[in-house]
Amino acid sequence: MEYFVQQLVNGLTLGSIYGLIAIGYTMVYGIIGMINFAHGDIFMIGSFIALATFLGLMAIGITALPLVLIIVLIVAMLFTSAWGWTVERLAYRPLRGSFRLAPLITAIGMSIVLQNFVQVTQGARVKPLPPQIQGGVTLMDGFTENGPIVVQLSYMQMIIIGTTLALMIGFSLLISRTSLGRAQRACEQDRRMAALLGVNVDRTISLTFVMGAALAAVAGFMFLLLYGVIDFYIGFLAGVKAFTAAVLGGIGSLPGAMLGGLLIGLIEVMWSGYFTVEYKDVAAFSILAIVLIFMPSGLLGKPEVEKV
Amino acid sequence: MSDAALPTGFAVARVAASLRDAAVAAGLAAVLAFFFLALRTDIATGGLTITTRWFLFGTAVMLVFFGRLLLNLFFFKRGTGAERAVVAGAAVLAAGIWSAIGAAGFGAGLRSMLIGMVAAAIVVAILALVSHWRGGGAQAAGDKALKAAGMPRISILTSWLGKALFAFAVILPFFFAYFFPKQDRQYIDLAILIMTYIMLGWGLNIVVGLAGLLDLGYVAFYAVGAYSFALLAQNFGFGFWLALPLAGILAGCWGLVLGFPVLRLRGDYLAIVTLAFGEIIRVVLLNWYDFTNGPDGISGIPKPTLFGLEFKRGEGGFADFFGIAYDPIQRFIFLYYIIFCLALLTNFVTMRLRKLPVGRAWEALREDEIACRSLGINTTNTKLTAFAIGAMFGGFAGSFFATRQGFISPESFSFLESAIILAIVVLGGLGSQIGVVISSVVMIGGIELLRNIGFLKQVFGPEFEPTQYRMLIFGLAMVLIMVWKPRGLISTREPTAVLKERKRIGADMVAQGEGH
Amino acid sequence: MSATSPATTGVRRWEKDPILTVEHLTMRFGGLVAVGDLSFDVGRGDITALIGPNGAGKTTVFNCVTGFYKPTEGRIVMRHGPGANDALVERVTQSAAQHAEAGGSSVFLLERMPDHLISNKACVARTFQNIRLFGGMTVLENLLVAQHNSLMLASKFTFGGIFGIPSYRRAENQAREKAVYWLEHVDLIDRADDPAADLPYGDQRRLEIARAMCTGPQLLCLDEPAAGLNPRESAELNELLQFIRAEHGTSVLLIEHDMGVVMEISDHVVVLDYGEKISDGSAEEVRNDPKVIAAYLGVDDEAEIDIPEVRADISHGKQPAAGEAGGDSAAGGGQ
Structure with a gap:
């Protein structure tokens, strides 16, 4: 029981990270109907920016942890947004309205570019960051046949889950209340009509990428804090899993992406906890396949009726 | 300059706009590059350290500024000759000064300044040439004329290109052995590599190009072929020629097994599920230690023989049998001809299938699945055949890969491989056989050429390793080619049946598969 | 427009020798009843028209007949070979089979068959509203x-x-x-x-x-074949359909808004409104049916009966209504 609760907490933490990345996939898919393959790598870029900012702040002598965390978060969000905007501007906008495969190929190309750019400029070796936030609250403690077990909710997990919740609420409000959100939803429905009604479609799409990238940056920073190790390749797996989360929740749906992220995180952690760690990725990928085959509209998505 | 007749205010406004634009681009580059070029984190004793590289950062920002400015004046906004000359001069001078600053620490200021200026001048000259060649206002008219005359011309061109490439491919090993006796092994090895990608591209072309099914996990079948051959050889002592068809058939069966559940998915969803399957197979290969030897891979895979003759030194070998001197190159030539024949087989079967009902059904499926169903075509079976046949050729290529390397491990079958093969197919032009050849040669051959660029080392110093930029350049090329030609290099479609006159079909008519 | 009655008027072939029978067909999309308890027959060798205002559920009927939708309820019987073969139909219905054959004629239960077999085995071909x-x-x-x-x-x-x-x-x-x-x-x-x-x-x-x-095919289903055609093309279409029927013995079931086409060539007209049949009979009978006139004039303001040229334009540019799936966005195939 204690073990299960601990895994639950860990799973929710990991799931929050996946959920934040998944929102980027789901928003972009909703608005231009393409899988932004480079999004996982934007997440990776975000974590590198966070790392460099963190080390930079330490180097110039700012060490008050709460201040550092906030500065890192803001800097990472801003700078990663620039990356998200640039990727869209260079690789997707010139191909808007073009053939379906072209933006997919440029997306894969961009993903390769980002990975290798980081590898070339920052080196291929992993970057370990010692844990920065220690301690936590003990939720339960008990005994199992293997000895005592303590269920802990660390401060780090609290920060991750709390930040995710706050951002989710903020973004939901942004989408539902502001004119930007309205423009976004209009573009999702019918881009041409939205343009005719005076919505600046290019700008709306760019802002979608910017928002997705900002959330991915937060996820990147959280990932860095949680695991303490990043390299140029973390974007691929995290990206595929976050995409799985987006699909599982129903692509195009923001709460769906968050829910899907939490589920994928839980499944992965539970699988590692109770079965084999080696096959945890297989579990995530299998769920992706199963969901798409049997429930292509996901948990919270709208079913698609085939038009004849 | 005749442009002097223009009101000066107009020119100033244009230059100012170009300058502003270039400044914005440079600013953006500065924002993007700051954390990656200006700062670098490294592992050191006692944790991570952060170092700064201001010179590199400055170079990148300056490159973007002047690059954008020159592009603006030469292409996008088309400045006058005087404006171009001034900006070009400024760029060359800035390059020189900047090089001198950078090199000052090494005490070689003047030489660096010269090198920087010459390099910048060369770039400007190339820009000017390309701009001139694309020819100002006449361009639109020229494009139209090209379009009108283009179709038959391209047709003749590609048909001759195909023949010429085929002829060259036939004599290729001897060509290199004769003209480049020192490097023949290297070149033939590269030719084998390119030929493998051509074969993989042709195999995937059946699935993506003809049937319009987006497969991002093609490497799975490549892996199944390679592992089937390796395991058959290791456990049952099968030779190459016996294991090759078996491996192909096994890969084809895997195509059926994986294809069956996923083929009702559309477009992007199909792509992502095939990607997932590809990764599942890789992870299983990596972790099923008893069966696949895990990350250590399988070694000692037998080499192919020519009717039982091995390519080895001494008694009973190929050279001994024919009474010629042994040379290790013989084995490479033999391998080259094996993959050449396998690729030809793939091409032959594909061309043949296109003209059979199944091939037409594939293309019809790509055009409109619902119409196919209304005509009584079993779309599931049709998709499955495309998937399985594509997989089978992937399996053949996989066994060839295994026998060529003599060693395989899951590392060789990552998603990146799938992406490269798909990129080859799409960049070449979906459904175009010759397009696959061109893009394989350009992408694979071009990337491998980087290994041989020695002079860059002289410019950038001995630590400079051009090969580490391979994938970066590959990715950039993917993006640029797609933006330049979204339908790929050869994008017209050849009809499979003709009543009176063979007309090629323009790319804008041809669909790219379901879900768009 | 004076409708020239086809030579077969009064034979009412659809009652004696139906090639296709639709019985109690119901199709629901969620809560929406696109087609409710619809029954009609298509006579062998007839040209049968399915008409009705926009959103009446005509295309949904087509999609059910050709297997693109699985009907919520109902039976759709396709018969090869002469006669109604009622005994054989009952036999197939009782069994789990999709079709049965006896004495040179066969019977197909289309609601049980996948779309490609409906074309391949039951010999029903179709065209689409958006080509x-x-x-x-x-x-x-x-x-x-x-x-x-x-x-x-x-x-x-x-x-x-x-x-x-x-x-x-x-x-x-x-x-x-x-x-x-x-x-x-x-x-x-x-x-x-x-x-x-x-x-x-x-x-x-x-x-x-x-x-x-x-x-x-033995039965050809045409979804608005005259939509977007000019009057000369419409006339040519009529000839083509007459030719197909005369030379190949193919029965034709068509959805059409162009009353010129419908009245001129149809042996049998079935009128739908809100997913239900409101009239069924020869062109002459239907044309004078007060319910039909009410449906067209009362529900649809566009005076569908009288001005075919105007209507051709309207129906070409019309939006697909709730029940009739069919995106006009995909109609750009012609451009």
């Missing part, structure tokens, strides 16, 4: 794809074809002859080697009919 041609393939290729199943057999499921066996070559030549035959009859022989997407709209409509005929 669905293989735009990137030539006109000739379009017609060869339509003969897929017979060619597939002849090529011994590809294994023979890949080695070029003579019987396949013969079959391919026959297929080409059949394609040429239809190209001549729809007047597209000069454009055989052009991509289908290059044809003007009216030609695309005719090509789609030719393609459907190449599957060798």
